[in-house]
Amino acid sequence: MATPPRYRAIAKALRDEIIAGVLQPGAKLPPETRLVERFGVSRDTIRDATKVLIQEGLVERSGTGRGSGMVVRDRLMLVFHASYAEEPGAPRSEADSWATDVRAQGLDPSQDFTCINVVLPDDVAMRLGEPEGAAGVLRRCVRYVNGHPSSIQDTYYPIWLADEVPELRQPVDIVQGTTALLAERGHIQVGYLDHTSARMPSPDETSLLRVGPGTPVLLKIRTGATRHRVVRVTIEIMVGDTNTVEYEIGDISAIRIEGEPA
Amino acid sequence: MATPPRYRAIAKALRDEIIAGVLQPGAKLPPETRLVERFGVSRDTIRDATKVLIQEGLVERSGTGRGSGMVVRDRLMLVFHASYAEEPGAPRSEADSWATDVRAQGLDPSQDFTCINVVLPDDVAMRLGEPEGAAGVLRRCVRYVNGHPSSIQDTYYPIWLADEVPELRQPVDIVQGTTALLAERGHIQVGYLDHTSARMPSPDETSLLRVGPGTPVLLKIRTGATRHRVVRVTIEIMVGDTNTVEYEIGDISAIRIEGEPA
DNA sequence: CAGTGGTCTAGACCACTAC
DNA sequence: TAGTGGTCTAGACCACTGG
Secondary structure, three states: OOOOOHHHHHHHHHHHHHHHOOOOOOOEOOOHHHHHHHHOOOHHHHHHHHHHHHHOOOEEEEOOOOOOEEEEOOOOOEEEEOOOOOOOOOOOOHHHHHHHHHHHOOOOEEEEEEEEEEEOOHHHHHHHOOOOOOEEEEEEEEEEEOOEEEEEEEEEEEHHHHHHOHHHHOOOOOOOOHHHHHHHOOOOOOEEEEEEEEEOOOHHHHHHHOOOOOOOEEEEEEEEEOOOOEEEEEEEEEEHHHEEEEEEEEOOOOOOOOOOOO | OOOOOHHHHHHHHHHHHHHHOOOOOOOEOOOHHHHHHHHOOOHHHHHHHHHHHHHOOOEEEEOOOOOOEEEEOOOOOEEEEOOOOOOOOOOOOHHHHHHHHHHHOOOOEEEEEEEEEEEOOHHHHHHHOOOOOOEEEEEEEEEEEOOEEEEEEEEEEEHHHHHHOHHHHOOOOOOOOHHHHHHHOOOOOOEEEEEEEEEOOOHHHHHHHOOOOOOOEEEEEEEEEOOOOEEEEEEEEEEHHHEEEEEEEEOOOOOOOOOOOO
C-alpha cells in the first residue's frame, strides 16, 4: 500500500467524517486556516483536498465574503416520470405533469418559455429526418424548483410542422400541452425513443443551471413520432444528482412506489 | 463584463481550439512548460486551466513519465437497450443482450461475475420490501468493452429467493440468464421500474471503473417484480459519458434508429 | 538521462460581506 | 474591519518512463 499524497489523505479524513455523520448535510466545514493548523500542511494542500470533495459532489462552497464557507451538500432527489408524462390521451400536458410531480414532492415549480427560429443542430436534424442545415423551431423551457434552475428542455420541431401549427412559435406555455395541440391538428404521437446519458456541463449549462463543479448533468433525448414520421426532438438537460428519471415497463402493480429513489 | 481570471481565460482559449477542431480528439496538448511560455503565466496557473478542461471531460491526462501528456478525449458512445433487454420470452439473457449490443457496435465485450452473501443496503431492502438489515445475495457483474471497464451491475436478491433457486449463488454467468432461470422456477418477472440519475463517482467506483476526474457515472436502478412481488433490484453504474441507455415507448416504427445518439 | 506530470510550500494580493 | 474564499507566483522535489 503506497502512502497516498497528503491532500488525498486529508480528503479521505474529511470524507469519512461526512459519511460517518460527524459532519451532517448542511454543516459547515472548518475554514481553510483551521484545517491548515489541524493537518499541519500549507493552505494550497488543504485546498487541493477540499477540491477533491467538491469534485465528488459531497461539499460545495457557499456564499462569499465573511460568513461564507464550505458546507456538506444536502441533495434532494426529484423524480420525473418519463413513461406516462405524455401518454396519448393523458389528462394533462407534459409541463403540467412535471409541475404536478414537483408539487407532489412538496416543492414549488415554475417555468419560463422562449421560442426562436433556428438552424437545426446536426444531430437533431438527423433524428428528425431533415437534411443537415435545415431550419426549425426551438421551444425552450427552463424549469425551476423552489426558484432554483432544475432543468432545461429544448424541443425542436421541423419547419413544416411549425408552419402548419403556428402556435408552436408562441413563447408561452401552450395550455393543453404541445403534444395535445399537435394531436388536435392530426399529428398524434404514438411512439417515443429516449436516450439517456450523463456528462459534465458545458460553461453555458453551468451558468444556465447555476451548478458548481462536481455536478454532472443528466441528458435525456426524446424523439417523438406519429405513426408516419418523426415530429419533434426534445433534449432535456437536468442537474444530474438531484433529478431522477423514472420509467415503468410492463405490469408494475406488485411494486410499491416509493418517494425516495437513488 | 468582468474580466475572468487568467486561468479561466486560458481554459477558454484551449477549449475553443478543441471545439474548433484545431485540436482533434486524440491530439496531445502542448506540455505545461510550453503553455507557460505561450500564455506568460506560472505553471500553477496553467495547471488550474487544464484542470478546468479535465473537469469538463474534454481532456484527460494520459500515461506518466516521458511521452505522457494531456490529450483531447475521444468519446465513443455505447447504446444499451433497456426496454427490450429483458422482455419476458426474450431469446437471450440480459448479459447476452448486452454483449450483442456491444458487438453490433464493433467492439469487444467481456464480463466478470462474482457472488456474495450480504446484508441488504437500506435502500435496496426498501425496494425489495424486506426489513432493514435483512440478508440477501448480491451478484456483481463487471462489464468490459475492449478490455476497459464500462459498467458495474449489482443485482440483489432476497434470501428466500436464493434459497429457493440456489443457482443464484454461483459466481458464474447463468447460461439462460437469471431472468429466464427465475421464470423456469415460477418467478416470472412481468414489470420493471427503472430510476436513472447521474452523480460523480465515489473513490471505490473511480478505481473499479478506472475513470478519471471529469467523468460522471450514470446510475440505473431497476426493480423487477413478478405479478405478486418484487424479486430483485439491480443497480447499474455506468461510465456516464460513454454509455447511453435507450428506452422505446409505444409504437416507434416511424423512427429510423440510428447508431449514433447523444 | 531528459522530459513529462504530481505534489507541496510560503507567501502575496484581491473581492466580498457579516458584524 | 476582520474573516472568508479566489487567484497567482516562483520555486522545489518527486516518480515515472521513452529514447
